[in-house]
Amino acid sequence: xxxxQPKYQASWLTxxxxxxxxxxxxxxxxxxxxxxxTPVGQVIKVTNQKKVSQTDNFHNxxxxxxxxxxxxxxxxHYRNKVLQVQNTFSASNAMDQAYRKNQxxxxxxxxxxxxxxxxxITDLKRDTVIxxxxxxxxxxxxxxxxxxxxxxxxxxxxxxxxxxxxxxLDVWLQGTNILLIFGILAFVFxxxxxxxxxxxxxxxxxTFGATILGTVGAVIVxxxxxxxxxxxxxxxxxxxxxxxxPQPVFIAETILGSLGAVMDESTDIISSLFAxxxxxxxxxxxxxxxxxxxxxxxxMGPLINVLFLIFMADTFGMMVLYxxxxxxxxxxxxxxxxxxxxxxxxxxxxxxxxxxxxxxFASSLLKRGDRL
Amino acid sequence: xSTIFVLVLILxxxxxxxxxxxxxxxxxxxxxxxxLIFLTVVLIGLNFPILGVTLLNAVxxxxxxxxxxxxNPLTTETAFYGSVLVMVLIVLLIVPIEHWAVVQGFGNENxxxxxxxxxxxxxxxxxxxxxxxxxxxxxxxxxAAIAIAAGLGEILSQNPDLPSARLFKDGISVGKQIIGTTxxxxxxxxxxxxxxxxxxxxxxxxxxxxxxxxxxxVSELLMILISFIGVILTIPVTTWVMEVKVRRKRAKD
Numbered sequence: 253x254x255x256x257q258p259k260y261q262a263s264w265l266t267x268x269x270x271x272x273x274x275x276x277x278x279x280x281x282x283x284x285x286x287x288x289x290t291p292v293g294q295v296i297k298v299t300n301q302k303k304v305s306q307t308d309n310f311h312n313x314x315x316x317x318x319x320x321x322x323x324x325x326x327x328x329h330y331r332n333k334v335l336q337v338q339n340t341f342s343a344s345n346a347m348d349q350a351y352r353k354n355q356x357x358x359x360x361x362x363x364x365x366x367x368x369x370x371x372x373i374t375d376l377k378r379d380t381v382i383x384x385x386x387x388x389x390x391x392x393x394x395x396x397x398x399x400x401x402x403x404x405x406x407x408x409x410x411x412x413x414x415x416x417x418x419x420x421l422d423v424w425l426q427g428t429n430i431l432l433i434f435g436i437l438a439f440v441f442x443x444x445x446x447x448x449x450x451x452x453x454x455x456x457x458x459t460f461g462a463t464i465l466g467t468v469g470a471v472i473v474x475x476x477x478x479x480x481x482x483x484x485x486x487x488x489x490x491x492x493x494x495x496x497x498p499q500p501v502f503i504a505e506t507i508l509g510s511l512g513a514v515m516d517e518s519t520d521i522i523s524s525l526f527a528x529x530x531x532x533x534x535x536x537x538x539x540x541x542x543x544x545x546x547x548x549x550x551x552m553g554p555l556i557n558v559l560f561l562i563f564m565a566d567t568f569g570m571m572v573l574y575x576x577x578x579x580x581x582x583x584x585x586x587x588x589x590x591x592x593x594x595x596x597x598x599x600x601x602x603x604x605x606x607x608x609x610x611x612x613f614a615s616s617l618l619k620r621g622d623r624l
Numbered sequence: 625x626s627t628i629f630v631l632v633l634i635l636x637x638x639x640x641x642x643x644x645x646x647x648x649x650x651x652x653x654x655x656x657x658x659x660l661i662f663l664t665v666v667l668i669g670l671n672f673p674i675l676g677v678t679l680l681n682a683v684x685x686x687x688x689x690x691x692x693x694x695x696n697p698l699t700t701e702t703a704f705y706g707s708v709l710v711m712v713l714i715v716l717l718i719v720p721i722e723h724w725a726v727v728q729g730f731g732n733e734n735x736x737x738x739x740x741x742x743x744x745x746x747x748x749x750x751x752x753x754x755x756x757x758x759x760x761x762x763x764x765x766x767x768a769a770i771a772i773a774a775g776l777g778e779i780l781s782q783n784p785d786l787p788s789a790r791l792f793k794d795g796i797s798v799g800k801q802i803i804g805t806t807x808x809x810x811x812x813x814x815x816x817x818x819x820x821x822x823x824x825x826x827x828x829x830x831x832x833x834x835x836x837x838x839x840x841x842v843s844e845l846l847m848i849l850i851s852f853i854g855v856i857l858t859i860p861v862t863t864w865v866m867e868v869k870v871r872r873k874r875a876k877d
Binding site: 287289306313314343345349378388392396401404415419427449473474483493495496512515553555559560563567568571572597600607608 | 625626627628629630631632634635638639642643644646647649650651653654657658661662665666668669670685689690692693694721724725726727728729730731733734737738741742743744745746747748749750752753755756757759760762763764766767770771774796799800801802803804805806807808809810811812813815816817818819820821822823824826827828831833836837838839840842844845846847849850851852853856857859860
């Protein structure tokens with residue numbers, strides 16, 4: 253018992269250090285205005301005016317309200333100057349917001365003829381909240397998972413850098429080769445991630461193969477279905493944030509989106525099969541294949557639900573807006589949810605295909621009686 | 625035939641071929657979850673209390689995903705209690721974070737999609753974004769809870785007399801196996817879902833400052849980070865539920 257005591261204290265020390273570091277980071281982002289080129293201001297006084305009630309064509313009741321904000325500039329040329337800006341907001345806050353005292357915001361400042369400054373708000377400064385939550389997630393990951401957490405984090409960071417470079421390349425090529433770029437990127441992502449988690453082992457190669465087979469299989473199925481159904485009921489023009497031909501962007505999004513889930517499924521099956529083979533080296537190929545299927549089918553349902561819920565819940569804002577604008581359920585679904593639905597279905601097909609692929613790869617590689 | 629119908633059919637056949645009865649049950653859980661998600665958004669559209677509807681449906685979604693995802697009663701019950709507890713913790717994190725970040729509704733990048741629409745619809749979009757964040761984290765939490773509960777159940781069935789202090793260590797080591805791959809599932813989902821948005825940022829030469837403060841980017845990143853924090857919390861919470869259950873059962877015997 254005595255031995256456990258100091259270990260506990262050490263971990264309390266770590267927790268206190270982590271909290272201190274997190275607090276320091278948040279404090280720093282509260283005071284990083286000097287890093288921005290755009291003027292940043294802090295609200296020091298809010299005066300709300302009267303609410304004006306509003307009713308739209310669909311009998312939705314709302315209000316609009318003006319507020320006058322006294323803002324102190326925190327950076328640049330006009331530092332420490334105080335100016336008055338105006339803001340209008342509604343009850344629903346769909347595209348506006350009510351500002352509160354002490355919030356920091358980005359401003360657009362113009363100097364008028366009489367040397368008075370005039371400012372308009374462009375957006376809220378949100379870096380503190382991003383830093384806070386990322387720090388919370390990363391420290392929880394490292395505290396609970398130690399080294400394997402660090403490797404997982406490293407793989408996401410490296411993948412993020414590659415993703416960013418691929419986007420630069422795509423924009424540089426004017427979006428002409430998006431499928432090729434992100435198809436190759438998917439291979440690199442899978443290889444890099446699995447290498448960092450599993451090292452350069454036989455297990456890594458098998459998992460890589462199963463992941464690629466599952467993803468490529470799902471994409472081929474999708475392309476065939478799109479071709480033979482003539483994309484009936486899909487509206488690629490409804491895709492958000494599209495600056496180039498939407499269909500290839502959609503396919504590329506689908507490939508990347510399914511890749512992680514297919515890799516998840518393959519990793520789980522193959523690591524269990526390798527462990528099984530280590531414990532019972534005399535297991536036959538057929539038994540290995542069947543165990544792979546057994547493991548796979550118990551994971552697939554929950555795993556398909558992971559992406560399905562993310563893709564569906566993400567459309568809620570637009571769905572609510574359509575429904576409140578008098579559109580029918582069917583129309584709202586087609587315009588907002590159908591593409592996310594296709595993405596979840598494709599990743600589902602990839603996840604299911606990965607089960608026989610992973611079981612087959614692992615069982616044909618792990619010879620009976622072999623000791624790895 | 626519409627594309628979605630054909631893809632649903634292919635997924636159904638594939639799931640039944642590979643998974644048999646379990647495949648059929650998993651497909652059913654997807655179908656029920658779709659109905660629940662759609663029902664939630666329709667009820668929100670009809671001005672029902674957003675958080676009430678969301679939390680109620682969230683518990684049902686967890687139950688459907690978990691009870692149709694596994695057969696073992698010890699696994700499912702532990703996973704269900706664990707995931708509901710984690711959901712409560714996550715909601716306590718989501719509500720203040722969403723108020724802080726103010727990322728509800730739409731950003732400037734949505735302007736084109738919003739043409740001709742009335743935005744004064746009398747629905748609190750902050751609550752809608754809280755609902756989105758809660759629901760999008762459920763799948764990952766349920767998956768992790770099942771994995772932990774099933775892993776611990778397996779260990780307990782091999783060593784029925786395992787002291788409950790050891791159980792915690794085992795829970796963490798089972799957690800270690802799933803956390804890396806779940807991390808990837810979530811982040812690739814994020815990279816994939818927002819490829820278009822990232823291309824937009826690059827094309828229109830957003831600065832780093834504009835990028836990390838952007839309403840849509842921040843809202844999506846918060847969603848993924850919160851799901852991920854939910855998954856990490858699931859490991860100790862589900863292990864704790866298992867430990868309590870084992871202790872009670874031993875006290876009874």
